[in-house]
Amino acid sequence: MTMNSALNAVETLSSAMGAKGVAKIAEPAIKALAKYKFGDSREPLTVVEDLVRASAPSPEQGAYIAAQLASHLKGGSTFECKQFVCRQLVFVGTADQVPVLAKLLTDDKTTNIARYALEVIQGPEADDALIKALPKTSDAAKVGIINSLGTRRSAKAVDVLHGFSGSSNEAIATAAKAALTKIG
Amino acid sequence: MTSRDASKSTSNKKTINRRDFIKRSTAVAASAFAFPAIIPASALGADGTIAPSNRVVMGCIGVGSQGTSNMGQFLKLPDAQIVAICDVDSEHRANAKKLVNGAYGNQDCAEYGDFRELLQRKDLDAVSIAVPDHWHSIPAIEAAKRKLNIYAEKPLSLTIGEGKAMVEAVHKNNIVWQTGSWQRSQAHFRKACEFVRSGRIGKVNVVKVGLPTGSPIAPQQEMPIPPGFDYNFWLGPAPEAPYTKERCHWNFRWISDYSGGQLTDWAAHHCDIANWGMGTEGTGPVQVKAIGEFPRDGLWNTAMNYFLECTYSKEASPVAPDGFVMLVSNRFPMGARFEGSEGWVFVDRGERLQTFPESLKDSEIGPNEIHLYESKSHFQNFLDCARSGEKTITPIDAAHRAISIAHLGNISMKLGRSVNWDPDKQLFVNDPIADRMMMRSMRAPWRIEV
Numbered sequence: 001m002t003m004n005s006a007l008n009a010v011e012t013l014s015s016a017m018g019a020k021g022v023a024k025i026a027e028p029a030i031k032a033l034a035k036y037k038f039g040d041s042r043e044p045l046t047v048v049e050d051l052v053r054a055s056a057p058s059p060e061q062g063a064y065i066a067a068q069l070a071s072h073l074k075g076g077s078t079f080e081c082k083q084f085v086c087r088q089l090v091f092v093g094t095a096d097q098v099p100v101l102a103k104l105l106t107d108d109k110t111t112n113i114a115r116y117a118l119e120v121i122q123g124p125e126a127d128d129a130l131i132k133a134l135p136k137t138s139d140a141a142k143v144g145i146i147n148s149l150g151t152r153r154s155a156k157a158v159d160v161l162h163g164f165s166g167s168s169n170e171a172i173a174t175a176a177k178a179a180l181t182k183i184g
Numbered sequence: 185m186t187s188r189d190a191s192k193s194t195s196n197k198k199t200i201n202r203r204d205f206i207k208r209s210t211a212v213a214a215s216a217f218a219f220p221a222i223i224p225a226s227a228l229g230a231d232g233t234i235a236p237s238n239r240v241v242m243g244c245i246g247v248g249s250q251g252t253s254n255m256g257q258f259l260k261l262p263d264a265q266i267v268a269i270c271d272v273d274s275e276h277r278a279n280a281k282k283l284v285n286g287a288y289g290n291q292d293c294a295e296y297g298d299f300r301e302l303l304q305r306k307d308l309d310a311v312s313i314a315v316p317d318h319w320h321s322i323p324a325i326e327a328a329k330r331k332l333n334i335y336a337e338k339p340l341s342l343t344i345g346e347g348k349a350m351v352e353a354v355h356k357n358n359i360v361w362q363t364g365s366w367q368r369s370q371a372h373f374r375k376a377c378e379f380v381r382s383g384r385i386g387k388v389n390v391v392k393v394g395l396p397t398g399s400p401i402a403p404q405q406e407m408p409i410p411p412g413f414d415y416n417f418w419l420g421p422a423p424e425a426p427y428t429k430e431r432c433h434w435n436f437r438w439i440s441d442y443s444g445g446q447l448t449d450w451a452a453h454h455c456d457i458a459n460w461g462m463g464t465e466g467t468g469p470v471q472v473k474a475i476g477e478f479p480r481d482g483l484w485n486t487a488m489n490y491f492l493e494c495t496y497s498k499e500a501s502p503v504a505p506d507g508f509v510m511l512v513s514n515r516f517p518m519g520a521r522f523e524g525s526e527g528w529v530f531v532d533r534g535e536r537l538q539t540f541p542e543s544l545k546d547s548e549i550g551p552n553e554i555h556l557y558e559s560k561s562h563f564q565n566f567l568d569c570a571r572s573g574e575k576t577i578t579p580i581d582a583a584h585r586a587i588s589i590a591h592l593g594n595i596s597m598k599l600g601r602s603v604n605w606d607p608d609k610q611l612f613v614n615d616p617i618a619d620r621m622m623m624r625s626m627r628a629p630w631r632i633e634v
Contacts, residue, residue, distance in 0.1 A: 038426045039405045046480045053600035056617075083423065090620050091599070112627045113423065120620035144628030151623070151631070171629055178633045 023064050026051050030068040033084060034077040045084050052088050066092040073100045082113060089117040095125040102129035111141040119148040127154040134160060143175045150179025158183060239265040240333075240570045244312045245299045245323050247271045247280035248433055250337055251314030254364065255280060257563040258312060258335075259287040264567055268305060270296040273433075274412030297414060299323045303330055310570050313337065314364075316436040317443040318422045321346035325634055328353040333360040333570040335563070338452030340583040342443065344591045345623030346632065347584040348610060353634045354580045362566035362576040363583035365456045367533070369562040375549070376520075376531035377461035380503060382553035384544055385524030388504045391458045392523070394516030394532075395450040398438060398488035400479035404428040421626035430483055438484035444594050445486025451512065451590035456582060457520045457531065458510055460556065462501040465582040468589065468607035469494035469510065474596035489514055492593040500607070512593060595621045 029051060032044045048069075055061035069085045069092070077085075082104070089097055098121065104114035118126045130145050131154075137145060146164060149157040157179070164176035240263060244255045247269050258264040266287075269280040277295045284293040296302040303311075303326055310333040313323055320341055327334050334354070340363060341347035354361050367373045380388060406426035409415045415427050422441045425431065436442040437449050459465045472494050476487035492512040498505060503524070519532030529545075530538040539545040549555060559565040559577040569576045588610075595618055596603050604613040612618040626632075 039403055041403055041481050042483075042485075043481045046478075053598070056600055091617060112625075116423065116625045119625035122616055122619075140628055147628065147631040148625060151625070175629070175631070178631060181633075 023061075026061075026065050027068060030065070030072075033081045034072060034075075036081045036084065037078055038080055048084075048088065052091050055092065062092040063094065063096070066094060066097055070097045070100050073097075073104060079109065082110060086113040086117045090120055093117050093121050095121065095123050097121070098123075098125040098129050102133060105129070105133035105141065105145065106136045108138050108141055111137065112144060115144055115148045119151055124156065127152060127156045130154070131157050131160055134164075139169050139172060143171050146172065146175040146179050150175075150182040153183050155183060234262045236265060239263050240567050241265050241267055241307055241309045242312060243268040243270065243302045243305065243308050243310075244280065244314070245270045245302060245327075246313055246315035246319075246337075247276050248273070248314065250364075251312070252276075252280055252283065254312050254314055254335065254337070254563075256283065258567075259284065261564060261567060263571075264563075267292065267307060268294040268296060268302050270299050270302040272297060272414040272417045273410075275410075298417070300326065303327055303332070308332055310334065310360075310566075316418075317342045317448070318436075318441065319420055321350050321632055322421065322630060324350050325353040325632060328357045328359050329634075331357055331359055333566075335362045335364070335566045337364040338456075338583060339444070339448045339587040339590065340452065340580065341587060341591075343621070343623045344588055344610070347587060347591075349632045349634050351580050351584050356634065360566070360569045360573065360576060361580040361583075362562070362569070363452070363456075363578040363580065364562075365452055365578045365583060365586070366562040367453050367457055368460060368557070368577045369559040369565060370533075370535075371558075371560075372535050372537045373457055373460075373531055374556050374558060375545075376522075376529050376537055377457065378549045378554055378556050379529050379539065379544060379547075380461040380522045380524070381463055381556065382549060383503060384527065384547075385522060385529055385539075386526030387506060388462065388501065388522050388524040389506065389508050390523045391462060391508065391510045392516045392521040393451070393454045393458050393510060393512040394518045394521075395454060395512065395514055396446045396518065397514040398446045398479075398486055398490075399484065400488065401430055401435075401438070401482045401484045403481060404430050404483045419627070421630035423627060428483065435484070438486050440485050440594075443486065444590055445488075446514065447487055447490055447492075447512070447593060448587060448590040450518075451593075452583065452587050454518070454520050455510075455512060455589045456578070456586035458522075459582065459586055461520065461522055461529070462496075462503060462508070462510075464496065464501050465585055467496075467500050468585055468610070469500075469592065469605060470497050470607060471495040471602055471604050472589070472592040472596050473602035474593040476594075476597035478597075487594070487597055490593065490597065491515065492589070492596070494589055494592070510589065512589065 029047050052065060055065050069088055072081050072085045101114045101118050104110035130149055134142055134145055161176045161180050164172050167173040242264055244251060244266060247255060258266060266284050269277060271277045281293045281295050285291050311327045313336040317339060324334055324336055341350060407428050409427045418432060438445055472492060474492040476490040478487050479485055490513060494510040496508050498507045501508060519530060521530040522528060527540045537545050557577045565577050592603060592605060603615060603618050606613055
């Protein structure tokens with residue numbers, strides 16, 4: 001099944017077949033993302049964007065698509081694929097995807113893209129994941145995570161941020177102070 | 185009813201500094217309605233030019249094509265003095281420095297690759313900012329915190345959240361802000377809006393805003409970064425991405441990581457005029473329903489075709505007591521068209537002003553009708569207000585409300601559904617997914633800090 005016909009099929013079948021029908025179409029489209037690299041045709045990504053958009057009325061469909069997308073964050077998919085997945089999890093990500101996103105926080109290559117989704121997924125699970133990652137990350141990544149905790153107004157992070165506000169690393173200290181000011 | 189649309193801002197009452205000295209020692213004789221400024225003799229040097237101590241000392245952050253154009257306008261004005269330029273591209277810096285030194289006949293222009301270093305200077309009164317949209321917020325907020333007056337390019341922001349933070353920073357630091365939405369400084373745009381605001385076309389029920397169509401481009405390959413271009417800094421808070429020529433400088437506009445496409449690029453102009461005519465610069469729609477067509481492949485991914493239906497409440501506009509709809513699309517002729525119960529007004533660049541009845545366009549606004557803020561020169565208006573502390577013709581609040589329309593449209597298109605908006609709180613109504621799109625996570629170490 002080609003990507004275009006998959007998209008057309010979604011629109012036709014979504015209402016008729018419900019979540020299970022969409023799942024059959026979404027799965028191959030999402031699997032096809034694994035090897036995407038910059039410079040390739042972006043059409044397979046566009047198809048998945050359309051699927052994500054079409055899933056909006058159905059939390060069940062959205063949850064299925066989010067789970068399928070998140071499988072790319074565990075395995076050997078390309079960085080560009082992971083980056084795309086994190087962008088889509090802004091729309092369909094839930095607390096269920098927090099654990100796999102959390103694992104990306106401690107790698108300097110993926111920490112920023114993980115925060116792209118984690119910073120906006122509502123709920124205490126995302127706050128916990130960001131806080132727990134702090135001791136395991138580089139100084140540069142710490143600054144980003146601290147910034148995200150500030151943006152989230154994460155009251156849970158206040159104690160640990162107070163600790164970082166006295167850091168000998170100026171970037172970490174100022175980030176922590178800025179985050180504490182935002183949290184209030 | 186006569187209305188004076190200009191308002192004074194309170195001057196900074198802190199310890200006198202260079203900016204305060206200029207404000208207190210230069211009495212601007214211009215009325216609230218008419219600029220250019222009249223420079224008093226006391227501000228002139230012996231040869232009749234403006235004494236350096238009375239010039240608005242400026243730095244220019246971002247000196248690519250638009251930035252150099254803006255800088256060139258300031259170089260022509262005798263009461264501006266450009267002392268420093270900044271760009272992440274060494275070619276841009278070299279070109280800009282040559283222009284500044286050539287204009288002044290010296291070698292005094294300083295150059296920076298990092299805006300934070302430029303902002304450390306103690307001699308600045310103001311900055312002109314012309315950087316890609318994803319970079320609009322951070323330098324502006326940092327400049328505001330240093331009490332520098334700001335002339336900044338449109339669209340105001342990349343996201344609604346950043347725009348709100350910028351507005352907060354400007355008000356908190358009580359600085360003067362001018363947006364590069366220069367159409368307001370053209371007489372025929374003002375006249376069109378005065379007709380509408382004065383009730384000459386009756387109750388307005390629909391405003392049609394026409395903007396350009398976007399374009400696709402084929403997939404691009406990664407290229408070597410040109411020597412002298414600090415690409416990592418150019419990316420800044422945006423996600424990591426391989427360098428390719430069609431990503432940067434002018435064409436960032438068509439990539440959603442850096443901008444919102446033709447919709448945001450031009451909403452800052454024509455939606456701003458729509459707001460000015462309707463008197464909705466301090467509010468927004470209560471619902472936006474948008475559809476769009478995006479490129480299915482290639483590097484550029486912002487909407488090519490788009491249609492926004494923005495619904496405004498009965499309380500929003502003084503000339504729409506029943507509420508109104510603002511339609512924004514590339515399907516309409518470029519410009520703003522106000523349709524009322526007794527006629528219509530259409531206005532666009534190139535001094536295009538059309539009305540029904542036709543006689544309307546040649547009529548004069550009477551003394552008891554609405555007279556909007558008049559500026560004869562957008563850049564001079566900024567300098568005059570930088571000295572006086574008065575509000576400019578395109579203050580930041582107006583810029584934020586204009587571009588918020590486009591941001592709401594882009595969000596609606598990406599979600600594939602309408603969004604409900606509270607224009608007073610500037611929040612989505614019961615919409616946690618739309619809430620996630622108010623702002624984007626920034627690549628470390630960048631953050632907004634008001």
